[in-house]
Amino acid sequence: MPSVLVTGAARGIGRATVLRLAAAGWDVVAGVRRAQHGDELAQEKPGRISSLILDLTDEQQVASLEQALPARLDAVVNNAGIAVAGPLEAVSPAELRHQLEVNVVGQAAVTQAVLPRLRESRGRIVFISSVSGRGRHADVRALQRVEVRTRGNGRLAADGARPVGHPRRAD
Numbered sequence: 186m187p188s189v190l191v192t193g194a195a196r197g198i199g200r201a202t203v204l205r206l207a208a209a210g211w212d213v214v215a216g217v218r219r220a221q222h223g224d225e226l227a228q229e230k231p232g233r234i235s236s237l238i239l240d241l242t243d244e245q246q247v248a249s250l251e252q253a254l255p256a257r258l259d260a261v262v263n264n265a266g267i268a269v270a271g272p273l274e275a276v277s278p279a280e281l282r283h284q285l286e287v288n289v290v291g292q293a294a295v296t297q298a299v300l301p302r303l304r305e306s307r308g309r310i311v312f313i314s315s316v317s318g319r320g321r322h323a324d325v326r327a328l329q330r331v332e333v334r335t336r337g338n339g340r341l342a343a344d345g346a347r348p349v350g351h352p353r354r355a356d
């Protein structure tokens with residue numbers, strides 16, 4: 186069976202993705218921040234869903250993916266993310282830094298960690314971004330700046346995952 190890592194799997198889109206993929210026959214590794222959430226997910230589809238503790242801002246947890254993941258991995262869904270919305274003057278630098286740490290650096294770090302397996306399996310990298318990266322809304326501008334970078338993560342991953350010397354696909 187194909188296998189996939191889904192980050193931010195405890196609730197929302199991540200949880201729905203885990204259940205959908207497991208129902209479709211994937212072996213799913215659910216990245217959660219609290220063991221209880223992983224246990225609850227595993228009970229939904231015993232034998233098909235497993236979990237590991239993964240906070241994208243925790244370098245050790247990201248590094249431990251190397252040992253914790255199954256030898257074969259066919260996909261990663263970079264879903265874990267936060268939305269810090271607001272006009273520039275209402276969002277503190279610390280909040281912006283944290284959002285960049287989760288939505289940009291964290292997602293990139295997870296992708297780096299799984300890339301060797303995905304190269305081996307010729308697997309897929311999925312980033313969950315937002316239409317907020319496209320629009321111009323005063324109340325979400327802080328989020329927009331980060332979403333544009335999340336999409337940049339996707340493009341960089343697409344380039345970086347190519348074998349050296351492989352021609353770049355037209356956008």
Ligand SMILES: NC(=O)c1ccc[n+]([C@@H]2O[C@H](COP(=O)([O-])OP(=O)(O)OC[C@H]3O[C@@H](n4cnc5c(N)ncnc54)[C@H](OP(=O)(O)O)[C@@H]3O)[C@@H](O)[C@H]2O)c1
Nearest residue numbers: 193194195196197198199218240241264265266313314315
């Ligand atoms: N819902 C929307 O309308 C919408 C629209 C556009 C884009 N998105 C994007 O889609 C993704 C999922 O959205 P959602 O609405 O399902 O969000 P959500 O319900 O808020 O769930 C976010 C998930 O990410 C996890 N998470 C947060 N910070 C994390 C970190 N540092 N390390 C690891 N996991 C972390 C949360 O874990 P805990 O449960 O432990 O807090 C939670 O499981 C996000 O990237 C979001 O930006 C959502």
